[in-house]
Amino acid sequence: MTHRREALLALLFALAVLAAAFAAPWLRFVLTLALAKGIAALGVMLLLRAGQVSFGHAMFVAFAAYAVAFLAGRVGDALLLLPLAMLLTSLLGLVIGLFVARYREIFFGMLNLALSMVFYSLLEKFYSITHGTDGMRVPAVTWAGMATERVGGEWAVLVAALVLAIGFALLARLYLASPLGEALQGIKTREARLEFMGLPPRRVLLVAYVLSAAMAGTAGALIALTTRHVTPLMGYWTASGELVFIVILGGAGGVLGPFLGAVAYELVRVYAAASVADAWQLILGAVLLAVILFARGGLFSLLRGRRA
Amino acid sequence: MGAWFADNGLLLGLALLDGLASAALIFLVAVGLNLVFGVLRVLNIAHGSLFAIGAYTAAGLGAALGSGALPAWAALGVLILAAALVGAVLGPLIERLLLRRIYAEENVLQLLVTFALFMMLEDVQKLVWGVQPVHHDAAMRLFGTFDVPFGSDFIPFTAYQLFVLPGIAVLVLVGLVWFLRSTLSGRMIVAVTTDREAATAIGINADRVYLLTFTAGAVLAALGGALASPTAAIVPGVGASTIVLSFAVVATAGLGRIEGAALTALMIGLGRSVAVYFFPEAEVLIPYLIMVAVLLVKPQGLFGTLETRRI
Amino acid sequence: MGITRRDAVLGTAFGGLLLPSTLRAQPVQRPQELRIGITTFLSGPASVFGVPGRQAAEMLIDEINRGGGIGGVPIRPYFVDEGPGVEHLLGEFRRLVLNERVEVMLASISSGSCLACTPLAEELRRVTLLWDCGTQRIFEEKRYQYAFRTQANATPEVLAPLLYLLKRKPDFRTIAVLNQDYAWGRDSWELWRAGMQALKPDARVVAELFPRFGATDFSTEVTRLLALRPDVILSTSWGGELDTFIRQAAERRLFERSTFVMPLAESSLERVGRSLPAGHIVGSRGDHWFQHPAPADKARLDRFVNNYRQRFNSYPIYPTYHMYQALSALQAAYAKAMAGNGGNWPNEQQLAAAFPGLEFDSPTARMTIREDGQGLEPQLIGTSRHTDALPFATLSDMIVFPPELVTAPVGRNSVEWLRGLSRDILDRVPAPAG
């Protein structure tokens, strides 16, 4: 797809999000969550480019969300909280990345899963600090010093999510086109060749990992500011699976894919829950199967008009 | 150290007895998952669902046949039958209809197909068995209890957990090792696990081996569920927690390694029960700590070997 | 469900252009139907409560609608699954209020859900009845104008069994706890310990076991408890985990060594059958029990129990009574608000204003909602016994604790209030009946 067509598509997508949020107020919340999850899924997609599946990235989402919950009382402005949460999560990503970037495939996936389950258990265990499964309330925050009431706050976080989504999509596009980003493909196919080209595979993967953690952290901070209540469930392994789900649903072929996937995912879930409250998983699972079996490249490739 | 043992040695002994039964169940579920992963290279998330369905079926069948009337061995037979049935029906169905289509795909797609299946089966279980805890403990009660001396006191254990579960686990372990070593089907499974291409080149029909292995894995998952059902109430969500634990075992054990699964299950089972006695807060972390520790020292898992990878 | 589905599609595709988000104007028209949203667990382990709650709601709403609805308006419920977590719940809450225009929400089994929903309800100015969640924190940490609880909270649910234990077995020396490792398990133990330190400071805690939420095997914990031989074992567990614990403890004769206190065991009695031996202390998160020794209106209790049994083939458990209470409170509040509004349909402020001080009937008692929004619900605790009439344990020596005795007063923090209790509260405990 040409740059111009992709930019046009992104613009149309952003406008559609804003229009839908304007027309149906209850969708603001759902779409904000979708954009946030799209950002996290974009990070997961970067790792998929290297052939690595993380089944634990919800840990970074939950970490940032809890960071916001803890810090919001002290740092009361969203425009400070977002970069702060992003930074902290990147640091966590760096520490964990140094460890997991040595592993590949199932070991990479399972280590991420294990670490996320450890973090999830700690959120539940440190009951006196985190209130366990009850979760924590996120205090009200200001936006650039301005206090907002419910509707204003919802718009503020939606617009912030949209801006960050576009920003990260551009960043991801630049990154994937750079030598470091292109080297990701090499991890998937021939690692030895990377070494030969003077790019240590571990470092290539580590950069992608930290970037993906930063994106997941941004998503977590946005989700915390949207739901205003964080629970350990945000870090459970099924939430990580959801992110991978979103990438595949949307298609890993381009940076728009994860966002299309996230919006589709949230809407399918809302729709399924509204029509059959006790069998929504059945519907979601069936949709995913249908996409994998009949539209391999995800929604993005359908939009592009040819199969990846 | 010596003083600590003098004070806590007896307790440690009890903890080890408890750990055996739990290790036995962990082994039964995880070994099937590991076998399937070794051959198909697909990490089957729906393995947890097969565990749950095996448990539901066994409890349902047990209740339908009526408790009390059956002798202990027959009650146990019913459970095993139920598991075999579930695995033998669902295994081929899933492999043929679903997995077969995606062997050539990237592993993320394979993983997600089983994730989607897992999600769907969660709701299917709810639709079939409802949400109330299902339970049928005739098998556990019929074996009675066994008193273990404890200082001047004694501690009753259920014979089911003390002898039957570990016994079956050992039988399965020995049986699997024998099967893989000494039968042609078993050797074909090992050959495909080691190198699918080389196996195909000498005439092994890998598709048939896949089917056989997946069915065996499904039977083992369902067997684990069936054997757990007399001691545990089966509730919605049991599949999700089972599968995460099994994943940890697979990664720790080394891919496709039976003896690795056994050793890992033993470490996790014993580690958790020792933790309950001495550091209860660490209990949930034990499987993951063991996994991280093992992979730090041996990146390919306990019994894992470096794989040759073909493009 | 046709309209729901269509609305979801339209809402998704065209948003509110076709469905104006608010039709509210003064004065309020009597609606065609009274839409209420009900959040409950339809998936995961807690659906053992959520699904009976939903079943009770469907049955009771049918009955109310057959009797002409509320003020002539039939009720239409919208159910939401709490299982997927807070994000999903908050999204659905908004959808129901903003898009489906529900007038009232009955929110949540899980305390986490309630803590997340209540501030949103306040922002959306929508009356929300906390129909089943237990956390005492909600009304102790903050005041709400639109949220009310139509049942007790954790404090009376823990204090009543503690008082019962102190009455029945005053000289126990050691106690162990085995609770699920999540908020309720931890909270209930904190409350219990606060009360026990005040009322029986010499009791020694010999083990605090918090197995993982969703654990399916308690053998190790049972062994530990068998070896420790505590006089009393407290467990506020529920659902499949309590069933499993009871069966494993029974098989290994732990019930012979220790007296169990199980404040939620009423919901497991029918399932565990004869595994639960006689002589152990059982509670029911309220005063509901199909053999209540002195119900306010026996015919009403019997009608509810029989209808439920006929329709769902099992005895009603506590969430079904809690659903009854919420719907009963709703009826009473609409009646009160309309009476105060010249017989006209109330707007949301008028409806909310009807709840403080509201009196309504539960299947077993006359209940009140306090000025802080907290419901006052009596607590029934009894001792298990076996009869030939039923294949599971029923209760003997029941004590019905008046809510004023066991609930922290308005404005008091429960833990601090419990710490300050003095032993004369024991003198005010009523005599057992039945």
Add this chain to the structure above:
Amino acid sequence: MLRLEDVQVSIAGAPVLRGVRMYVPPGGRVALIGRNGAGKTTTFRAIMGLLPIEGGRILLAGADASGIAAHERARHGIGYAPEERRLFGGFTVEENIRLPAEVLRLPAVETRRRLEQVYSLLPELSGLATRKAAGLSGGQGKMVALGRALMVGTRAVLLDEPFQGLAPALAQRYAEALKRLRDALPDVAILISESNPELLRPLVDRSFVIERGEVSS
């Protein structure tokens, strides 16, 4: 015996074989010469049905191979010794060699006959029979892989870079084994790949050269 007509194969979207044409007559000894990455291994894998071909066709003893599943090719008498020896490390040497015969369910007599044939052609294997394959040296492994291929290769054996990584002395022994093979089994066609044409000259009747996925003779 073996004919490739305009065979085209791509891996991950990149064309690797572009119209390969090749012919190995029954009992023929043919070399496929090419540098690393020229497409030798891909050609072998395509012949064995381990890769899908996108164009052209492969004929096995005159029959179109597209109708013969990969695992059926062993039954058609084609043995394959891959580049890396790819033995089943958990089995003993003899188990490795016997396995193809067991898989094909050959009669016990026939299995024994072939096994003895392998041991007589490759005498150094008899001493290794009970060793675990995982513990073999590189040269021993190559020998076992050849033996395994011979168990099924009644019409043709494909040997992918057998001399790769062998010390000169071992390479000499391997070449001698191949000579014995030629004399003992004149009906079995042999296709050997190699990067160094000099090594094979005394062993083959005919050579094909493969370069960037294209074959010239």
